Amino acid sequence: MAAEQLSPGELELLKKLASLGEPLDLEKSEELIGMPTSSAASLASLLEAKGLVKVDRRTVTRILLTERGEEALRNGLPEERLLELLEANNGSVAVDLARSSLGNDFNIAIGVAIKAGYVKIANGMITLVDHEGFKASVVNLKGGLRSIKEGGLVSEKIVDVLKGRGLVKVEQKNLVSIRLLPQGLSLATAKPSIAKLSHELIATGKWREYTLRPYDVSAEPPLRMPARKHFFAEFIEELKDLMKEMGFVEVSGPLVELELFNFDALFQPQDHPAREMHDTFWPDLPPADLSDYADIVARVKYEHEHGWGYQWDGSVASRRILRSQTTAVTIRVLASRPRPPIRFFTIDKVFRADPVDATHLSDFHQLDGIMGWKDFTFRDLLGFLSEFGKRLGLELKFKPAYFPFTEPSVEGYARIGSSMVEVFGAGLFRPEVLRIAGVDYQVGAWGMGVERLALARFGLHDVRDLYSKDYDFLRSFKVEV
Numbered sequence: 001m002a003a004e005q006l007s008p009g010e011l012e013l014l015k016k017l018a019s020l021g022e023p024l025d026l027e028k029s030e031e032l033i034g035m036p037t038s039s040a041a042s043l044a045s046l047l048e049a050k051g052l053v054k055v056d057r058r059t060v061t062r063i064l065l066t067e068r069g070e071e072a073l074r075n076g077l078p079e080e081r082l083l084e085l086l087e088a089n090n091g092s093v094a095v096d097l098a099r100s101s102l103g104n105d106f107n108i109a110i111g112v113a114i115k116a117g118y119v120k121i122a123n124g125m126i127t128l129v130d131h132e133g134f135k136a137s138v139v140n141l142k143g144g145l146r147s148i149k150e151g152g153l154v155s156e157k158i159v160d161v162l163k164g165r166g167l168v169k170v171e172q173k174n175l176v177s178i179r180l181l182p183q184g185l186s187l188a189t190a191k192p193s194i195a196k197l198s199h200e201l202i203a204t205g206k207w208r209e210y211t212l213r214p215y216d217v218s219a220e221p222p223l224r225m226p227a228r229k230h231f232f233a234e235f236i237e238e239l240k241d242l243m244k245e246m247g248f249v250e251v252s253g254p255l256v257e258l259e260l261f262n263f264d265a266l267f268q269p270q271d272h273p274a275r276e277m278h279d280t281f282w283p284d285l286p287p288a289d290l291s292d293y294a295d296i297v298a299r300v301k302y303e304h305e306h307g308w309g310y311q312w313d314g315s316v317a318s319r320r321i322l323r324s325q326t327t328a329v330t331i332r333v334l335a336s337r338p339r340p341p342i343r344f345f346t347i348d349k350v351f352r353a354d355p356v357d358a359t360h361l362s363d364f365h366q367l368d369g370i371m372g373w374k375d376f377t378f379r380d381l382l383g384f385l386s387e388f389g390k391r392l393g394l395e396l397k398f399k400p401a402y403f404p405f406t407e408p409s410v411e412g413y414a415r416i417g418s419s420m421v422e423v424f425g426a427g428l429f430r431p432e433v434l435r436i437a438g439v440d441y442q443v444g445a446w447g448m449g450v451e452r453l454a455l456a457r458f459g460l461h462d463v464r465d466l467y468s469k470d471y472d473f474l475r476s477f478k479v480e481v
């Protein structure tokens with residue numbers, strides 16, 4: 001054990017014990033070493049546990065003078081005063097005289113002296129009969145009292161007599177003393193230790209006054225918690241990298257979107273249930289001016305009225321919503337008529353007025369992508385999706401599906417625990433959508449739920465865990481560098 005392992009208080013007590021040079025009576029701690037008894041007691045038990053001091057507890061019997069005893073020592077024992085009176089009067093005094101001169105002590109004095117046969121009373125006179133015996137008894141008791149007062153030794157017999165006379169009392173007392181053990185002593189007197197030698201210490205020779213602290217090679221380094229990216233943010237980065245690796249260009253679009261791009265351009269009819277209030281968030285914003293989008297509006301109107309056969313309403317398409325799918329972004333890009341072959345993707349937030357549960361959040365991320373060229377086929381699309389799943393390390397299953405804007409369509413499922421959960425929708429854009437965008441090549445499109453991909457990837461079961469604030473949980477994810 002090194003001095004550094006002791007608290008300042010423990011070291012202080014050790015040093016004080018060392019300079020006291022003898023075991024410390026805990027009761028007198030304040031007086032002897034200037035430390036309150038209660039602090040010395042608790043520090044001592046800590047030091048005792050470290051094997052540096054020994055705390056001895058014993059019970060001692062103490063004999064103390066009572067108030068009456070103190071008085072007898074000062075003014076004489078009652079019978080002593082009687083003896084003195086008798087001696088001063090040649091061995092005999094009148095009872096009345098003795099009573100008036102001894103006052104309250106008279107009864108005790110006369111009782112003791114008669115009982116022991118030192119005096120007798122006859123005809124109103126007290127007469128000494130055993131002068132020597134009386135004197136010896138007084139000397140004995142008085143000496144006993146004095147010696148008790150001074151802490152000396154007294155015979156048990158005398159103590160008994162004094163106790164019986166109410167002149168002394170016997171007390172039991174617990175004494176605690178703290179004794180320095182050899183190890184404690186060497187710690188207390190050790191030179192102060194230092195961790196580093198400086199030029200000055202060496203040059204001045206002062207290093208001799210110190211001991212060098214040994215290295216503790218088994219000590220754990222301090223725990224450092226550097227800031228790091230959230231594992232879900234890292235996962236999104238990884239998805240972006242993967243898409244770029246596979247030849248895709250990242251694009252982005254507005255969170256507050258027009259129904260025109262979120263629904264109409266995707267050939268979703270205006271009475272489609274997904275447009276109803278409970279699915280979509282409606283910010284309190286005025287509708288947009290669609291004149292900027294005259295071309296696409298004209299093509300949308302035509303395709304809806306011919307394809308679905310209803311009166312298309314531009315005011316519905318001009319409403320602003322929080323986008324419910326990032327396919328709004330890819331259709332915007334496609335409507336800019338990029339030259340094939342094309343490969344675009346976007347990863348960002350979408351919003352849906354869904355009740356939150358283990359697989360649903362009201363705002364979450366989607367990864368949408370489009371790829372296409374003249375003779376792009378459904379097989380090319382499936383090939384891409386399988387490759388993507390493989391590179392992510394996910395077990396994917398495909399199932400035929402329906403979306404208003406793709407044909408054929410497919411849904412992808414990934415294993416999350418024991419169940420397969422839908423993680424994406426995909427398909428070839430319908431001819432109506434291609435005509436609305438104004439492109440003359442085939443386009444495969446897909447939209448993935450990024451949170452759900454993350455569940456599958458990290459073996460989690462609840463999307464809400466991805467937004468947990470539990471540090472221990474967050475730290476449990478390994479950083480990949």
Ligand SMILES: N[C@@H](Cc1ccccc1)C(=O)O
Nearest residue numbers: 325327425426427445446447
């Ligand atoms: N946008 C669809 C997914 C999808 C995208 C593209 C093609 C097919 C399906 C959704 O949110 O569910």
